Amino acid sequence: MPVPRDERVPRAEPAEDAPVGVVPRKPGWQPRRPVVVSAGSAARFAERVRMRRRIRRDRVLAWSAGGAVAATLAWLLLVSPVLALDPAHVTVRVRGDRAVVDVAAVTAVLTHQAGTPLPRLDTVGLRRQVLDVPGVRAASVARAWPHGLVATVVARDPVAAVPAAKGYTLLDADGVQVGRSADPPSGLPVVSVPLGDPAAMQAVLLVLQSLPSDLAGQVTGASAKNQDAVSLTLSDGSRVEWGSADRSALKAAVVETLRGSPASKGVKVYDVSAPTLPITRS
Structure with missing residues (x-):
């Protein structure tokens, strides 16, 4: 709907004293002034740019130096004859x-x-x-x-000698062959067990290993019909019926006690297969 002519907003007329050709300014309007950069601000900006470049350069140099040092150390330790x-x-x-x-x-x-x-x-x-x-x-x-x-x-110290086709085979406490000898080795008992009976051999070796040094030095031979019938021969010709390898420490103590008593004179057999009820036979 058109506005009546009488109600229209009147056009602003230029001031009587305004110069010809100059557009009047709106109320509250201010002219935009150009940004002025001072010499001090420009210098600080340039210094920050140079600092960033220097930091990047120093990092690159540090990484390069570290890599060179690592490569030199690797060559020195892993390749060179040093x-x-x-x-x-x-x-x-x-x-x-x-x-x-x-x-x-x-x-x-x-x-x-x-x-x-x-x-x-x-x-x-x-x-x-x-x-x-x-x-x-x-x-x-x-x-x-x-x-x-x-x-x-x-x-592997040998603890026993086993007769072989040529001489003797020396065995350690685990039954491992550690050498050979043409003659019966001095200080080692000669072991005799049934062929193909590793359990009997293991029982003999366990008994020999458990002997105290004084008693072990008197043993010149050992045999076993089976793993529960170990027998030891001593240097004076007497025999010790040991039985199995169980309770060997007690059996050794009983043998030493019996041989140390005056009643042991003339004893040829010490049966300690039941160590709490030992038997001696002349």
Whole structure:
């Protein structure tokens, strides 16, 4: 609906004193002034830019230097001959009967790694190889910086000799063959058990292992018809009917007591298969 002419808003007329061609300003309007950057602000901005660039450059240099150092250390430890194994610095130490262990074979296992840097050596794998050498019961292998290895070997000490086709086979307490001898070895009992009866042999070895040193030194032979009928021969010709390997500590104490009493004179047989009821026979 058109607005009546009389109600229309009157047009603003220019002021009488306004210059010709100048548009009057709206009430409250202010002209926009240009942003003025001072010389001090520009300098601070430039300094911040230079600082950021310097920080990035320093980081790149630090990373590059760290990588170079790591690469140098890796080459020095894992590749270079600076820490390489020298066969002249390989040492083998034997605990027990040295004659039982083939020291040359143990040394060969270690020197086979000559020229390998020590940090790269697998000492656990070398230990397993040393344990495979005949006569070795236990072993440890350690690095000896900067060029050596030290192997400490525990020998399998023989506790008995078993007659064989040519001479005697020497066995340790576990029944493992640790050597051979053409003649009956001095200080070791000669064991006789039925062929194909490992239980009887194991019983004899358990009894021999449990003997106190004084009594063990008097044993010259041992036999077993089965695992429950072990018999020991002593140096004075008497015999000990031991029975099974059970309660061996008590049986050994009973034998030593009986042999130490005056009544033991002329006794040829000590039966301690029932150690609480021992029997002696002349």
